[in-house]
Amino acid sequence: MTAAAEPRPILRIERLNAHIAGQQVVEDVSFTVPAAGITALLGRNGVGKTSTIKAIIGLIDRTGAVELDGVRIEKESTYKIIRSGVGYVPEDREVFSKLTVAENLRLAERDDAPRRQLVEELFPDLVARSGQMAGTLSGGQQQMVSLARALLNTNKILLVDEPTKGLAPKIVAEVAETLAEAAKTVPILLVEQNLHVVRQLAEGAVVLSGGRVVHTGDALEFLDDAELTQRLLGVSADPLAEKSAGKGAAL
Amino acid sequence: MSTVVLLLFTGLGLGALYFLVAAGLSLIYGLMGVLNFAHGAFLTLGAFAGWEVARRTGSDDWGIFLLSLLVGAAAGAAFAAFTEFVLIRRLYQRHIEQLLITLGLSLAAVALFDGIWGTDPVFIQGPAWFKDTTEIFGARVPNDRFVCIIAAVLVLLAMVFFLKNTRYGMIIRAGVENRSMVTALGIDVRKAFTLVFTIGGAAAGLGGVLASHYFGYVSPMLGGSLLIFAFIVTVIGGLGSLTGAAIAAVAVAVLQQFANFYLGGTGDFVVVLALALVLLFRPSGLLGRTS
Numbered sequence: 001m002t003a004a005a006e007p008r009p010i011l012r013i014e015r016l017n018a019h020i021a022g023q024q025v026v027e028d029v030s031f032t033v034p035a036a037g038i039t040a041l042l043g044r045n046g047v048g049k050t051s052t053i054k055a056i057i058g059l060i061d062r063t064g065a066v067e068l069d070g071v072r073i074e075k076e077s078t079y080k081i082i083r084s085g086v087g088y089v090p091e092d093r094e095v096f097s098k099l100t101v102a103e104n105l106r107l108a109e110r111d112d113a114p115r116r117q118l119v120e121e122l123f124p125d126l127v128a129r130s131g132q133m134a135g136t137l138s139g140g141q142q143q144m145v146s147l148a149r150a151l152l153n154t155n156k157i158l159l160v161d162e163p164t165k166g167l168a169p170k171i172v173a174e175v176a177e178t179l180a181e182a183a184k185t186v187p188i189l190l191v192e193q194n195l196h197v198v199r200q201l202a203e204g205a206v207v208l209s210g211g212r213v214v215h216t217g218d219a220l221e222f223l224d225d226a227e228l229t230q231r232l233l234g235v236s237a238d239p240l241a242e243k244s245a246g247k248g249a250a251l
Numbered sequence: 252m253s254t255v256v257l258l259l260f261t262g263l264g265l266g267a268l269y270f271l272v273a274a275g276l277s278l279i280y281g282l283m284g285v286l287n288f289a290h291g292a293f294l295t296l297g298a299f300a301g302w303e304v305a306r307r308t309g310s311d312d313w314g315i316f317l318l319s320l321l322v323g324a325a326a327g328a329a330f331a332a333f334t335e336f337v338l339i340r341r342l343y344q345r346h347i348e349q350l351l352i353t354l355g356l357s358l359a360a361v362a363l364f365d366g367i368w369g370t371d372p373v374f375i376q377g378p379a380w381f382k383d384t385t386e387i388f389g390a391r392v393p394n395d396r397f398v399c400i401i402a403a404v405l406v407l408l409a410m411v412f413f414l415k416n417t418r419y420g421m422i423i424r425a426g427v428e429n430r431s432m433v434t435a436l437g438i439d440v441r442k443a444f445t446l447v448f449t450i451g452g453a454a455a456g457l458g459g460v461l462a463s464h465y466f467g468y469v470s471p472m473l474g475g476s477l478l479i480f481a482f483i484v485t486v487i488g489g490l491g492s493l494t495g496a497a498i499a500a501v502a503v504a505v506l507q508q509f510a511n512f513y514l515g516g517t518g519d520f521v522v523v524l525a526l527a528l529v530l531l532f533r534p535s536g537l538l539g540r541t542s
Binding site for chain 2: 057059077078079082083088090094096097098099103106107108110149153
């Protein structure tokens with residue numbers, strides 16, 4: 001995806017294979033993520049997008065090479081990979097429901113000087129709800145907690161897994177806005193089903209099918225290719241149709 | 252009335268012992284998914300260590316009793332930390348192996364204690380006040396019950412304070428809920444594993460010293476006999492819930508005492524029946540997480 005003359009990618013994945021309960025879920029996946037902007041990781045349901053993200057940070061068994069900012073990290077345990085500068089926003093938020101909002105955020109602080117002010121500016125609602133149990137928040141508010149946890153620290157890359165899943169259109173727009181803001185300072189690998197959000201945010205695209213990479217390239221060019229999106233994603237990503245639908249085509 | 256009060260306080264005293272064992276068991280399972288059959292051995296070692304303090308000093312005053320509590324807790328904590336660090340740490344996510352190794356350790360520990368202290372029970376003397384009784388609503392309640400109850404309440408308060416007010420407490424609470432997400436926040440959860448084992452071992456060791464005064468003796472089988480009921484308490488209370496363990500410990504022990512007295516010694520049977528009912532109608536326990 002990145003030409004040799006271009007700057008070194010922030011993340012390089014080489015021949016990544018991953019298994020869950022003995023079943024191969026990621027097969028020989030190789031791609032790079034540039035050191036700026038948002039790269040979308042796309043594919044139909046169940047093709048291995050979330051597994052790829054989890055394999056990168058070692059949450060599931062995997063083989064292959066993972067290089068972060070020029071340093072091989074695949075032998076490291078998950079917590080060390082995260083500490084080396086990876087922010088992870090999981091699918092389904094995974095906030096700690098029995099901890100307060102403030103505790104969820106404090107737990108995520110790993111820098112000596114966590115960026116509390118930035119988080120408070122981006123998510124003022126969380127400040128007002130700091131004493132509330134995270135399990136009692138709405139889905140959108142929980143997503144804000146999940147994003148805030150990643151943005152509290154200075155990262156080399158953010159791995160963001162389906163941040164708009166199950167959210168109302170207004171909240172989807174807020175999440176997209178937050179990601180756009182975050183992408184100004186940190187590259188993002190984004191798993192996203194909402195193609196309108198992908199079109200709005202992503203510069204590059206990596207498309208998976210059957211656990212393998214089947215396409216890499218410019219995100220807009222890919223989305224504008226109706227035949228290709230229909231074949232690889234099973235949906236049309238026609239921008240006019242997305243606009244009229246309001247929230248865009250979803251996979 | 253006096254019989255009811257006596258049964259109630261005896262049950263509360265026994266419940267205190269169950270809680271001291273079950274608290275560690277519950278946190279260990281909740282955080283690490285380890286069903287720790289060696290937990291009874293921590294208690295037995297604590298009881299023998301406390302007994303050794305009393306024997307070697309030849310004193311039965313309050314100072315020596317308090318020292319024996321400290322030594323018992325330290326012995327339980329050290330044994331538990333050793334177990335986690337040397338045996339369990341290599342076997343995370345391998346539940347069958349964990350179960351086998353903790354079960355094997357519990358059997359080996361009993362054999363070791365047999366070798367060191369003999370198979371016969373050794374009897375223990377505490378402060379003279381323990382042998383007295385206090386009259387409450389006409390019932391003459393043995394004083395050692397109050398010591399067990401107060402110690403368990405203090406341990407519960409200390410644990411709650413630790414869990415609510417320290418960073419490691421927060422990590423443990425979060426880890427009980429979602430261990431992999433704690434790791435995915437960049438936290439080395441293994442330190443919390445060792446800490447939970449150590450805290451659980453300390454509580455069990457403390458419980459061992461108190462149990463030796465409650466029953467009046469120490470034997471290599473002491474931990475094993477309490478462990479069975481502590482497991483029941485842990486399941487009824489809800490795996491991973493400290494408050495659940497406290498409530499269930501009291502409920503199980505009081506129920507056991509009343510059934511033993513009023514239903515012809517059927518206390519153990521009634522407790523197992525209560526366990527079966529909880530598993531049938533509320534499998535996650537009183538305060539456990541629902542899957």
